[in-house]
Amino acid sequence: MTDSNLSRNVLDEIKKKHITPKPRWEFLLKDSAVWTAGIACLIIGGLAASVIIYMLRNDDLDALSEAGEGTVDVILIALPYFWILTLAAFILIAHYNFKHTKGGYRYRIPTVAVAVVFISAVLGVFFYDIGAGRAIDLVLSDKVPTYQRFLHPRARMWSRPEKGIIAGTVFEITDSLSFRMRDLRDKDWIVLTRRPVPMPPPLLQQGMKVRCLGRPVEANAFEADLILPWESPLKPIFFMRIMNERIPNDPAY
C-alpha cells in the first residue's frame, strides 16, 4: 500500500463495514461512569475507614488493660483486618479510576495516592462522627453471622473465657446478682456477680449485649468483676465535636 492510496483504502473500508462515528453521549457516559465509580469507591472507602475508627476508638483497650492484657496483644487482636483490607481495596480502585479519567494522566501516582488516602480519611472521620461506622458494625453484627464470627475483631477479642473475657446477649436475669447470657460463640453462661451489677445506665435487661471481665468458675459459670455494655460510647473526633462545642455559643440558642 502506498501513502497516496491509504486515504482511499481507509474510506472504502469505512464504507464497506458501515463504520460510523460513535455518538458523543457514549463517551460522555463512559467518562461519567469512571468518575461515578471513583466517587463511589471513595465513599465506600470512607465508610470502611469510619468502621475502623469506631473499632479503634471504643473503650476495649482501657477495659482489657485493666484486666491485665498486654497492650500490644490487645492491639494486634483488635485491628479490624477485614475493614483495613476493604479500605485498601477501595483506595486502590478509586486511585485506578482517577488515573483513568480524561485528565488523570497529568498527576503523579504518589500525588493521586496521597489525595485519595486523605479524602478517604476525611470522609472516614466525618462518617464516624455522624455514627455511620457504628451503625454499619452493629447492623452487620446483627444480620450477618459470618461477620460476627470470623471477621469481627471484637468477637475474637471478647471470646476468650480462659482469659476471663467474654461477651454476649443477656437472655434471662435470674436475680440481682446473676443473669444468663449466650456468648458470641453461642455458648450459654450463668454470669455471677459479687455485688449488684454496677452498670446503669443503661440498666441491665433481657436482650442486652454486654462485655464481661472476670473468670470462669465452672464449665458454664462465669464470675464477673466488671460488666460493660457492648456498644462503646461514640467519641466524636472533629465534625460533631465542633458542632457540639458551637451550639452553646450560638445566639440562636
Add this chain to the structure above:
Amino acid sequence: MPDWQTKTDIELVRLTLQNQEVFGVLIKRYEGKLKRYILRISNCRTDEAEDILQEVFIKVYEHINAFDQRQPFSSWIYRITRNEVISNHRKLRARAEGHAEMIREDIVQALASELDIKMELQKKETREAILKVLDSMDVKYREVLVLKYLEEKDYKEMSFILKKPMGTIATLLNRAKKRFREQAKEMGVELTHI
C-alpha cells in the same frame, strides 16, 4: 470542490462529521508523519506499519466524537497511534529493514547537539548508527527520544500522548539521554563527545 487543505485540523474534524470524504484530507495530512512514528517506536516492517496505520485511521474516525478540542488533534492522533502500536506489539516481528533515510539531517543535528555528540552529519552511517542505538533501547526511553527529537513534540504534547505527568516526562527524557550515550558506547557506535 472546497479548499479543504487550508482548513485547520479542528475544522476538518467538524467537517468530517458532516461529510465522510473530508476525513481523507486528515488522513493525507497525517499518514506520512504517523507511518514514520510507527516505524520509529516499533520494530515492525513497512507493510506492517501501513496495516497498523489503516487501523489507526479507522479508530480515529470511529472515535472522532471523543476528540477533546482543548488538546491539539495531532497529540490525540499520536496517542491513538501509540496505543495501536502497543496493542499490536506481540504481532510485530523484528525489523528487517532500516529506516535511516527517514531521519532528516537537521533532526540528527538537534539530537546530536542535545546529547553532546559530535557527528559526521553527511554520512548515512551516522543516521543508521542513531537508529541502531535507538532500536536497542528500552521502548520507554526510545519513545520519549523519538517524540522529542524526531517528532519534535513539546512536553505538554508528550505528556498527553504518553499519558504521563510532565514531571515524569522530564525525568524519563533525562534518563533516556543518559541511556542513549551509554548504549552507544556499549555498542561501539562511533559517536564522539564534544
